[in-house]
Amino acid sequence: LEGVFIVEEVDPVLERDVLAVLGEHNLDCPVYGKFDGTFPMVHEYNGDIVKESFNKVICDLKDDEEFLEEYKSEYGNDFDGDLIEIIEKMEFSDGLNELIDNIPTRAPTLCAGCSHRSAYFAAVKAYQELGYDKSDMIFASDIGCYTLGISPPYETADYLLAMGSSVGDGCGFSIATNQHVMSFIGDSTFFHSGLSPLVNAVHNKNKFVLTILDNRITAMTGGQPNPGIPVDGMGDEAPAISIEDIVEAIGVKFMKIVNPHNIKKTVDIYKEALEYDGVAVVIARYPCTLIKGQKKKAPMVIKDNCVKCLTCVKTLACPAISYLNDKVVVDEALCKSCTVCIQVCPNKAIGVKKGD
Ligand code: SF4
Ligand code: SF4
Structure with missing residues (x-):
């Protein structure tokens, strides 16, 4: 093994583990990652950042006489600094080649048992049972795990603009088009920036369906609490703010709370909501499957x-x-x-x- 590249966003967790394993076995192998400065510690990665980071090492290789000599004797030509060329020339064992050929494409998806999946399944079934076509629908999404509704088979996230935007721009589309608008926002995002556009939606007599996907946690960022649960960020007891009380106080006349895993009930509620002439709010409430302490039931x-x-x-x-x-x-x-x-x-x- 001549070197390991670790392309890892956020904290260098894997890199630390790899370094620990190499240290434990006394292996002298360079690790190119965040600790040695090959990749940046901050920012989300994109193609340019990754390429630039790889180039730092490749540029070093261009000055490494030992490497250049080895490369020439192995491949019979000079190394021109192209990493892809190196990768294409690498020889893998038959077993690894077979594995590479058979790796299935895996789109990011909601977890098994996720209540957002159930809410999306029910929303799709509801508009289909009402005889609407997909082109009759606009699905506004927001920032959270549930943005994954973008993928088939649901396709319930047509676009995402910014934190809390699903409510305000959902209202806009309900005025500007004659399509049916369904907006989806998580409980944490609703507390963060979904309240004020809901006030405007009621005030402006908009007609759209807002689902507050209340999974009792801020799931996507690692399980932090939000104002809807009786614990604060330090783990201490804190007053829980009721989403339904807020929605009612804002003046929403159609509000239903449902466990989205009950598919028939959720479909019926969505059908009613889609036909309601005004702001309809559905609170789809079921805890995130990743919340600790949940008992494993029979599969x-x-x-x-x-x-x-x-x-x-x-x-x-x-x-x-x-x-x-x-x-x-x-x-x-x-x-x-x-x-x-x-x-x-x-x-x-x-x-x-x-x-x-
Ligand atoms: S019961 Fe299990 S297999 Fe069935 S949908 Fe839920 S998580 Fe998936
Ligand atoms: S379990 Fe079998 S019969 Fe039932 S939906 Fe799946 S494939 Fe069809």
């Missing part, structure tokens, strides 16, 4: 009467359900027992695993 199993219609795989897209080797399977370690797949399967072929 799901696919029963023998599965006809492999793939409705569960294609329309729900829970990462715990896969189609592998001509079989639909549930990954028990990932399954969070939300039971949504049971409600989605048209053949009653998913059940709770018994006997564990």
Whole structure:
């Protein structure tokens, strides 16, 4: 091993671990990452930043006579500083090549059992059951895990402008177009910057559906509390601010609170909300699956009467359900027992695993 590049955003956690392993085994191998200054400690990375960082090392190599000699004897020509050229010429073992060829593309997705997935599933089903086409809909999204609604099969995040913007620009679209507008905002983002545009929406008599995805945490940034829960940032007891009390106080006349894992109920509420002539607020409330201390319940199993219609795989897209080797399977370690797949399967072929 001649060197390791570690391209890692935020804190250099992996890099620290790799350095520890190398140290433990007394391995003399350069690690190019944040600690040695190859990659910047701050900022989100983009192609230019990564390329520039790689170039710092490549430029060093161009002055490294030993490396140049080795390169020439190996490849028969001079090194021109092109990293891609090096990578293309690298020889991997057959096993690694096979692995590389078979790595499936994996789009970022919501966690197994995530209540946002259930809310999106229900929202899509509701507009479809009302006979609306996708082109009749505008989905305004906001900043949080739920922006992942952008991906198929949901496609419930058409755009995202800024923190809290889903409420204000949702109102704008409801005036400027004759499409149905559904805005989605998380509980933390609602407290941060969703309140004032909701005041304006009521005052301006806008017609749109706002879902407050209340998963009782600030999930995307690592699980910080928000004003809706009775604990402050230091872990001390604090007054919880009620989202429903705020929504009611603002003057919203249509407000429903639902556990989005109850698909039928959520679909019915969305259908009512989409037909309501005014501001309709749905509070989709269920705790994030990553909140610590939740008891692991029995996972799901696919029963023998599965006809492999793939409705569960294609329309729900829970990462715990896969189609592998001509079989639909549930990954028990990932399954969070939300039971949504049971409600989605048209053949009653998913059940709770018994006997564990
Ligand atoms: S939806 Fe039901 S029947 Fe269809 S593939 Fe999934 S488990 Fe099988
Ligand atoms: S119960 Fe079904 S939908 Fe929920 S996490 Fe498990 S496999 Fe996924």
